[in-house]
Amino acid sequence: MPRELLAGRLDRRAVLKASLLAGGGLALDVLIPFPVNALEAQGAGAARLSAFVSIASDGTVTIMSKNPEIGQGIKTSLPMIVADELDCDWGQVRIAQADLDQARYGEQYAGGSTATPRDWMPMRQTGAAARAMLLQAAALKWGVDAGELATSKGRIHHAASGRSAGYGEVASAAAALTPPELSTLTLKRPDQFTVIGRPVVGVDSHRIVRGEGIFGVDTRLPGMLYAVYEVAPAHGGRLVKAEIAAATRSPGVKHVLPIVGNGDADSGLADGIAIVASSWWLANEARSKLQVEWDLSAAQGHSSSVYRAKADAAIASGAGADLRVDGDPTGQLAAAARRITARYDYPFIAHAPLEPQNCTARYADGKLEIWAPTQTPQRGLDQLHKVFGIDPQAVTLHLRRCGGGFGRRLVNDYMMQVVAIARELPGVPVQLLWSRHDDIRRDYYRPGGWHHFEAGIGAKGELVAFSDHFVTFGDGKTTARAAGFNAAMPPAGLVEHLRYSQSMMPTVVTTGALRAPGSNALCFASQSFLDEVALAAGTDLPHLMLTLLGARREIAPPGGGVPFDTGRARDVIEKVIETSDWARRPAQPGRAKGFAFYFSHRGYFAEVVEASVAGSAVTVHKVWVAGDIGSQIINPMGADNQVRGAVIDGLAQALAGQAIEFVDGAVQQSNFDNFPLARMPATPEVDIAWVRPDKSPTGLGEPALPPAIPALTNAIFAATGTRIRSLPVRLASA
């Protein structure tokens, strides 16, 4: 078994506990190990249990899905793992969405493509343990050795006597047994999988095509009112005073509540005026009748043009704090036979999930019940405690399906807002929904950034030295959220002499992680510049990368973290060279291929884009993707969709014209007309090839996105000779 599989196993101190379902059947709980002091603090018998599997007497298997579903398919793929090791038929499985209870279920989090690597082994063990107990129960019933029994599609068979029983027939007896030691569990070999690796339709899909109300914004409760939350017109604005009488008299309006936050829009509660009405549209209409005085002084000067000028100055100064220095970059850059420099930049962009931010809450008798489309429910709970002093034990948090995440719902600002409202209206359920304008102007944006690159090329065309001065946002000590650099970014570790340095400027704008955070921007800048280096060195980017990667080995990032496997990188690059027929260049003028590679979120992806340019119009014809996310694609149905979506997302970031701009802290974009998303007519053909080494499976929400952007911009250069050094792509008309 590969070494890294062990890391994700249930702790050896974990024990299993079985219990009877009401009405018969087995419920198998996994006791998650806690530090001893935590258990003692809870008192004897306060062991908190984690329940994933239950089997009713009719054989129906219910599997709890613990993580938020944002479109990444985790609500289907984690239960698939359990079901496979349980060896039941997928058709007899029902999926139930768990409420937030991390003590019971472990981490409940959607972000960073982390769930698959973290939960792969525990989910397998959970399924295998339940199967072992069912086998033991049948063995006792029939007076045979459990080793003589086999399972298939939810039935137990005894070949010698020809007897068989459905899981439901022995589930009650199994529940009375002592669960097995984890060390005694036998897991399937990959060739024995019957669910894992098969294309499985999403567990909510049949409800979605019928229009059933399963999203956060579809939550409907008796007596529920609808709310909007009017915030300052600029980031960092504070509420001074509000004239609310006219809004209060507006049709359908029940309450108008000025709410003074805690001055921390980033991780607290922003000031705002809540309008609560019998319909969301009526609440939203009443906004125009508010007369609010805001203090916008903090936002002065926080304009895109000012940020650009500051970045220019920082780059011109040449200064910057060193993040990583290998060898002698200064000397080697100066001594190199040739030196090339280039500057790259990219804008702030919004997440714009199609379901705007929303949350529903009811506060009554000191208890708070929340229905939240969030990627980070536990952080929401922690933030409620921090902002309002709410006891987490007094909160029930239901996870609602999210209409897209992309990192936006890692932050729970909307949850703070609806709770601020619900606390004022005890007993009344309140649904807060943001307008699209709210959603665009109050995002936690992928921050813009600027890069000044230098590369030294030796006499034989080899890369001898490399540097990147990165200008980003932060308070001078730490970078803003998701505005950091990755000191392991290639070619670090692959070139002897290297400097990465950083300058930062403050911002009042809230920033955050967007799908493939960091990588979505760093890959564009670095793989585009390396394309310039490759051409200057008389080669092309895939072959420069293969040369730099050298022998197959693992490179540990400075300060620890996930190692970079140069062999896995080589394999995806060689695969996409083959699948895209890279050596064959399109014959038509103005049409060409571009390449890029990136390693992010444990996934290795190499991509080739074929595009043509006519005047200012770019057409992407085809994208070839070669990816490595380990030995096993859990649900090929979902995996294929994730890759296509990531490619389409990346291309739209570059080509659709996405940029969020500020004037004195006020966002200039408002809706999909001026912050455009991908649409069907621009969708290229996508070809996907997998490389499947004997490595533990990893996540797929993110790593296919980053290379799509520089593969496109490198194709545009190859087609036109125009180097795209700034996003979004804006070509002059011919």
Add this chain to the structure above:
Amino acid sequence: MRYRLNVNDATREVDVPPEMPLLWVLRDELGLVGAKYGCGAGLCGACTVHVNGAAQRSCQLKVADIGQAKIHTIEHIGATPVGERLQQAWLKIDVMQCGYCQAGQIMSACALLGRNARPSDAEINSAMAGNICRCGCYHRIRSAIRIAAGLAEEDGHAA
């Protein structure tokens, strides 16, 4: 104002201001939450419903202008032969990721097949260009329409 609307072949009464968009009548007054709010400006198509069989953005239709027009929503579409075929095709290749836009996509696709039973890919692109899928499921949306129209055999999940 009181209005009598013909929604999913039933008469429904509401008492709302004349300017209220149909989307919010459906969602907040009638409890039909299948049509989704995405932009409020007719830019994304998540709120698409049928008005006398034609795809319309319900966020842009004032209740006062609807009169006796026949409104059909995603909740009803499975009762029509084309709608049912589209739902089955959507499930066959599991079109969706987050799924939020899919009600609007199916309503637009259903209107397309209602007026053009065998659309070309270019006609599909044109008819569906007003419906945003933020997750980028466009290959599968196109394939599902082709499957429902009988233009393509199931070509696997890698549509």
